Amino acid sequence: MSTDSGVSRGLLSTLSGRELATYADRHRGSRAAYTRADHLFGRVPMTWMNKAAGHFPIYLDTARGNRITDVDGNEFIDFALGDTGAMAGHSPGPVVEAVTRRMADLGGLSTMLPTEDATVAAAELARRFGVPKWSFALTATDANRWAIRLLRAVTGRSKILVNSYCYHGSVDESLIVVGQDGRGVSREGNVGAPVDVTMTSRVAEFNDLAGLERELAHGDVAAVLMEPALTNIGIVLPDDGHLAGVRALTRKYGTYLINDETHTFSAGPGGATAFWGLDPDVVTIGKAIGGGVPVGAYGLADDLAEALAGRGDLDLIDMGGVGGTLAGNPVSMAATRATLTEVLTAEAFDTMIATASAFADGLIKIISGYGLPWSVSRLGARVEYRFTSPAPRNGTASAAGADAELEDFLHLYLANRGVLLTPFHNMALMCPQTTLADVNRHHEIFDAALTELTS
Template identity: 60%
Template sequence: AGHSPEPTIKAVHQRIGVEGGITTMMPSADAEWVAADLTRRFGLPLWSFALTATDANRWALRLGRMVTQRPKIAAFSYCYHGAVDETFVVMGPDGTTLIREGNVGQPNDINATSRAVEFNDLDSVERALAPGDVAVLITEPALTNIGIVLPEPGFLEGVRDLCTKYGTLLLIDETHTISAGPGGCTRAWNLQPDIFVIGKSIGGGIPTGAYGITQDIAERVKDHPDADLIDVGGVGGTLAGNVMSTAAMRATLGEVLTDAAFDHMITLATRFTKGVEDALTQYDVPWSIVQLGARAEYRFTRPAPRTGTESAHAEDGDLDEYLHLFMANRGVLMTPFHNMALMCPTTTAADVDLHTRLFAEAVHRLAG
């Protein structure tokens, strides 16, 4: 959505300065409109609001464990779903589940809650689900926080089939991958999640998040009448769905993240990707770049990694620091801990071309 999109600013000012009730938690017309638009974009019929995708993921996982009566979740090595303890996992060389390096304050043995699987490896998914104790498999349609790792043909369809086979719910988190288009990868690739999570961009910078569920899950929730879904059930929060956030979501979805905006952003991301590819070819540098709609990121390996583990092994802190400083000193601010670029509705071809010129200059200096 970019930084401070004008329609979002206008809607928030209207809510704060004219209509009032910043923290009002009652249902609103904006909330109804946003839920309907999320259904139009992503297909899930029922929605609940949060203030972050982290919270949306946490609450959705709790519901998943409740309706399946299973204790574990499965997550891909080097996935990213916010600060959700159960998802900071990697698969060890022998297939064991390990806590991701650098995680802080893990509350218990990760094997009590989680099972790690490898992206683009259906055998690892089946081994994880076969025991029948996994409530939810949580995934991005493409990994995005360890570079961009795209799914191989048939992989996500295979994941869906395995979840169905073993009675595991499939949660698709499109907080980052909405870059693929107005309906994210879910609509573009005809994915069929049981639970869907979105955050960040749909509020244009105002803290927002949401999760959607199928009608089947809603009916299964009703089988647990003793569950306190208002308080200790943890599927809400004091400010979740407040009218300022729903006003921001309505303006951003309705006027910023439009079909036309995505056409513009994806065209620029394609231009950005080609500029990087041309420089890598010219200087024969063994790096790669991957594009996902309006988003693109280069990685210090060729060919592009096919798993999270492969992508993690391609990290190079010195190269990261060099490229970030090189760009920042010349007026281009890259994502601080990636070499990722995300186009927004106000990005211009001139912005992209500046990066292309500077990237080629940086690569030339490195390549000698």
């Protein structure tokens, strides 16, 4: 037996080979489509779609609720849900209706003019997250970039602090990790960095207040950009008192605090900010609030909005670097209003979180039954299983606990039996349509996989 994840590497290799052959046989149409895609860079619309355990991606035919059908006619229970982008479920009825009305009946896909939908959406975001002034983007990456520019402008400070192995989209400043000597270094694989990331950024481990204070004490950090819980490196939950400690330290050193709720929105209707009673200066969010239609947003505290509005030297209208022509477009705003007011409601979150709780409880029971050194973490409607125990407390430990071969095997085993997880990690997300029967089906397959792995 291996000591890293508690499974035999030889047996894992044998089982993985079998599952790869099954995957290739079940997805001949997808493989053919992938082979024909000569004019796509990497053969996919976006290169991250090559993160596929079966060596080629599944090609989509239809998607409704939490069900996906591929071009080969295979149906899947979808726990990936667009890595949060479809947390409202695929093509939710109210969103489809609102977007169709905007496009077909009212028209105006891109007009550079505001709509009342944006006013309603902003008011709902303000109510949920507790920051009153909102502006829209097309992605959370852009929302983070624009927030960073605003906070650099208002503080006159150059650096942004993030947590090691955080996820804030492709924001240049976020691609920094804690190196072996405890100092910040560029994250491995960083593509085309404009400058050495240590010139723009500082980094501290999640759940390390001493490390955070050491970096803030330099006095050059405009903002701490953080997820209230790490997600894309596997769910890493905050220690008791950690988030309060972050807020106290940012105030001590005159640094703004940005909560990136793009993934932690799974914690509840107001994300982790409302769930844990946080008080950030800025909230950024994307993906889920549009029900699958591209959108991002950032919200500003009153005092920050006033400070920015009073800066006549800042070009916030034309070429100041805080907007895009398509941001706030009528289609995105119609989708966001419908998602927030009709789909991802408080009642929907109650159901999703209860389902996720059952998912997590079942996983813990199954894993314990096999005596494997794994752990399970849950953040509202999001659940993750990890190949290490206890669960990691920071991003570096979480990255070190990864087991790519085992992860790919489990993803293949599940996919070959009609269940999808997020391809980047072992994350399962619940949407309003996810049922306990869906959870039980995952657990039945997962249990069977562990039986084979430990035989």
